[in-house]
Amino acid sequence: METKIFKLEQIQAAADLIKAGELVAFPTETVYGLGADATNEQAVKKVYAAKGRPSDNPLIVHIASLDTVEKYAAFISPDARKLMQQFWPGSLTMIFKLKPGAFSMTVTGGLATAAFRFPDNQATLKLIKTANCPLVGPSANTSGKPSPTTAQHVYHDLNGKIAGILDDGPTRVGVESTVLDMSTDEPVILRPGAVTKTQIESIIGSIETNHHHVGKDETPKAPGMKYKHYAPKAQVYIVDRETDWNAAYQWATTRTTRVGVMAEAHVLQDLKSADNVTKYSLGEGIAAASAKLFAGLRQFDDQPTIKAILVQAFPTNGLGNAYMNRLNKSAGEKHFKLS
Structure with a gap:
């Protein structure tokens, strides 16, 4: 067709x-x-x-x-x-x-x-x-x-x-x-x-x-309540506000595979370039970030060498609640933590 x-x-x-x-x-x-x-x-x-x-x-x-x-x-x-x-x-x-x-x-x-x-x-x-x-x-x-x-x-x-x-x-x-x-x-x-x-x-x-997780034998009343959503092939990690972005970025630069980084423009400006890291700007503020979230995930999904994606978290109020709902599903609730 x-x-x-x-x-x-x-x-x-x-x-x-x-x-x-x-x-x-x-x-x-x-x-x-x-x-x-x-x-x-x-x-x-x-x-x-x-x-x-x-x-x-x-x-x-x-x-x-x-x-x-x-x-x-x-x-x-x-x-x-x-x-x-x-x-x-x-x-x-x-x-x-x-x-x-x-x-x-x-x-x-x-x-x-x-x-x-x-x-x-x-x-x-x-x-x-x-x-x-x-x-x-x-x-x-x-x-x-x-x-x-x-x-x-x-x-x-x-x-x-x-x-x-x-x-x-x-x-x-x-x-x-x-x-x-x-x-x-x-x-x-x-x-x-x-x-x-x-x-x-x-x-x-x-x-x-409703915070209820729909079970495998239940029929959801709305999309997004039961099945995996919004996920690229690479593992997404949420970088929380209290996390040091420099530490997260340092982790990214030491990987043997490529890493995508999605954050506000002012955050990216403070991070030096690295050969194995590709940056994607979420603009500034939650409205811009929400508009760009899926586009950024899709851009990295088209790059098979990207094996991990670090994405900036936002406060869960107003539009930030929707943004974090989608990001958490995309990441499978995984947050970046230094081991």
């Missing part, structure tokens, strides 16, 4: 492929998603096949109007409507109980709920409206690998496996949306993202965060 790159003026052609049951990757403000008609079970099955994604890992349904949620959700609480008004379009995904037969079990992972998101990207909203159907949209990458933040990342992973990619340049946020479960008596954050717990609580009051 030839994977076509569509420009913004070619959205009609991309939408025609969606209508025909094909897969088209699309941009959002967070990462690129792999789009298929959420009402076409055979098209949705192609998503799992293209990504190599486990079939019990549910998909997020991307919409372009609130009417779509009304069509499929069994109940939308007043609190959920307040959050929609405040954060949609945007980086907040909400899980609702479904009307009977709303979507196939392929979309929901066998659950009676589905996650909905109204992305903040005009190209994708136009794509959804032109295709006239909601789109499933897991990250458009090989399952388990760092998420794609450019059309080129998608092409790298899925060229020949999908029909097309709608290119709208690099994404702004760089980490996936916050997932909030509104299908339970008390709202619970299942995955942190750019919309923070504090922001949500300012609208609807106190909520919980």
Whole structure:
């Protein structure tokens, strides 16, 4: 299959492929998603096949109007409507109980709920409206690998496996949306993202965060809760704030294999060059670092001689909570420590 790159003026052609049951990757403000008609079970099955994604890992349904949620959700609480008004379009995904037969079990992972998101990207909203159907949209990458933040990342992973990619340049946020479960008596954050717990609580009051690790026989209610995610082939090590970067860098320079280093620009400036070390700047601040995290991991994943990657940690507040959630999963919770 030839994977076509569509420009913004070619959205009609991309939408025609969606209508025909094909897969088209699309941009959002967070990462690129792999789009298929959420009402076409055979098209949705192609998503799992293209990504190599486990079939019990549910998909997020991307919409372009609130009417779509009304069509499929069994109940939308007043609190959920307040959050929609405040954060949609945007980086907040909400899980609702479904009307009977709303979507196939392929979309929901066998659950009676589905996650909905109204992305903040005009190209994708136009794509959804032109295709006239909601789109499933897991990250458009090989399952388990760092998420794609450019059309080129998608092409790298899925060229020949999908029909097309709608290119709208690099994404702004760089980490996936916050997932909030509104299908339970008390709202619970299942995955942190750019919309923070504090922001949500300012609208609807106190909520919980789920720290439960989903077991092998359980079906997760949201992506990222069960399976390995965001991991390059090289081992990632988190360099904590209290760790001496000079010591970590000295360790890197004494390795017999190549090492990647990802940190803020001012940190990298203080580290001398070394023949076996490749640096990648995360810019300055948590917003820049979140936008660049997956791109940096992907860059090093394309260099087979890189056997270890040191990545700067950030405080776990605000967007830093989402950044560290992804980094911890990428590293398998491994932190750099001098033995």
